[in-house]
Amino acid sequence: MDPLLAWRSEFPILADTVYLVSHSLGAMPARTRARLNEFADTWATRGVRAWEEGWWDLPVTTGNLLAPIIGAAPGEITLHQNVSTAQAIVNSCLDFPPSRNKIVTESLNFTTNLYLFHRLESLGAQIVTVPSDDGLSISTERYLASIDERTRLVSVSHVLFKSSALQDLAAITARAHACGALVSADLYQSAGAVPIDVHALNLDFATGGSVKWLCGGPGAGYLYVRPDLWPSLEPRFTGWAAHRNPFAFDAAPIEFAPGAERFLHGTPNVPALYSARSGYEIINEIGVQAIREKSIRQTSRLIELAREAGIPVRTPSDPARRGGVVTLDVPNGADVTRALARQNILVDFRPGAGIRVAPHFYTADEELDLAVSAIQSLAAAPELA
Numbered sequence: 001m002d003p004l005l006a007w008r009s010e011f012p013i014l015a016d017t018v019y020l021v022s023h024s025l026g027a028m029p030a031r032t033r034a035r036l037n038e039f040a041d042t043w044a045t046r047g048v049r050a051w052e053e054g055w056w057d058l059p060v061t062t063g064n065l066l067a068p069i070i071g072a073a074p075g076e077i078t079l080h081q082n083v084s085t086a087q088a089i090v091n092s093c094l095d096f097p098p099s100r101n102k103i104v105t106e107s108l109n110f111t112t113n114l115y116l117f118h119r120l121e122s123l124g125a126q127i128v129t130v131p132s133d134d135g136l137s138i139s140t141e142r143y144l145a146s147i148d149e150r151t152r153l154v155s156v157s158h159v160l161f162k163s164s165a166l167q168d169l170a171a172i173t174a175r176a177h178a179c180g181a182l183v184s185a186d187l188y189q190s191a192g193a194v195p196i197d198v199h200a201l202n203l204d205f206a207t208g209g210s211v212k213w214l215c216g217g218p219g220a221g222y223l224y225v226r227p228d229l230w231p232s233l234e235p236r237f238t239g240w241a242a243h244r245n246p247f248a249f250d251a252a253p254i255e256f257a258p259g260a261e262r263f264l265h266g267t268p269n270v271p272a273l274y275s276a277r278s279g280y281e282i283i284n285e286i287g288v289q290a291i292r293e294k295s296i297r298q299t300s301r302l303i304e305l306a307r308e309a310g311i312p313v314r315t316p317s318d319p320a321r322r323g324g325v326v327t328l329d330v331p332n333g334a335d336v337t338r339a340l341a342r343q344n345i346l347v348d349f350r351p352g353a354g355i356r357v358a359p360h361f362y363t364a365d366e367e368l369d370l371a372v373s374a375i376q377s378l379a380a381a382p383e384l385a
């Protein structure tokens, strides 16, 4: 008996769809509709009073719901539109003098972070990209060797988006700190699926979003910054919401808020923050540890089924080295993925990796059997060959 299957009734799409794509877009909880109605009702009935009745504080109060999922404390997280914004805020806190101008990151980091870092070259930053031998993972030893006394920032994905390989955040953070560098971890592919504790790891920055494992929908990216760093960080990407007293409308320059609000900018993305809440509540109710235990069981089962079906697996076989996704490599992966969608089996495809299949806490074992046998027969179908 799988107690987490009791949650299935909370996710309408599961009634007619095999939903194995929560690493891309988590299923919508039924209660999110009520939250979005609450947003509309509040706007309709409270009007401008809504700002002081909660809307203005939503970037921090919503972060408080997310905090236990990543081991942060209340008041330490701010909500932004996406990772691109959150990482741009981090970058805008940093200087790159020649003596400390290196940004060390991995070639398999998510594109948006790499695009942002390369834009910092004109400010003196030198981007060091740790290569991957197999296109799926990065050697931790090679990573550690790339970090030195000239490193300003290490940007590391906790779980790599293409292969779901889990990286050794503890070792990378320890090395970075020993060299006087800061660490920014992208938790998008781990938070809600893999236990993470930003305090225990002593991370300086953590970013992520709510679209995937957190089932929070788009528009709710988050930023954690280690509190003892706050007084020393003055983002260049800023705005009036970061001011100590925004409604005084003081003349420039900005006087930063003492708390995490100093990392805000403009008017918050209010409907997205209503939408994000129910996913966080559900993940908190279940607990990430229980989700992870089920995920390891089901990803192991997927790997076993794929091996029996003769489908190559491009995800680490050691459960301690992988996140929640299993990547299956069939030659016509893009076509197979489209054909699966026509059968209401939702997965996705990434070039250079394969078909990404992701069970979440609401997945039934039979759905894994169904998906793998459909992939096996579609991969062999002459019309898709």
Ligand SMILES: Cc1ncc(COP(=O)(O)O)c(C=O)c1O
Residues within 6 Å of the ligand: 081, 082, 083, 084, 085, 110, 112, 157, 161, 186, 187, 188, 189, 208, 209, 221
């Ligand atoms: C690891 C990771 N970071 C970031 C993103 C997305 O960045 P943004 O929130 O800016 O769209 C994704 C996927 O969409 C991702 O997998």
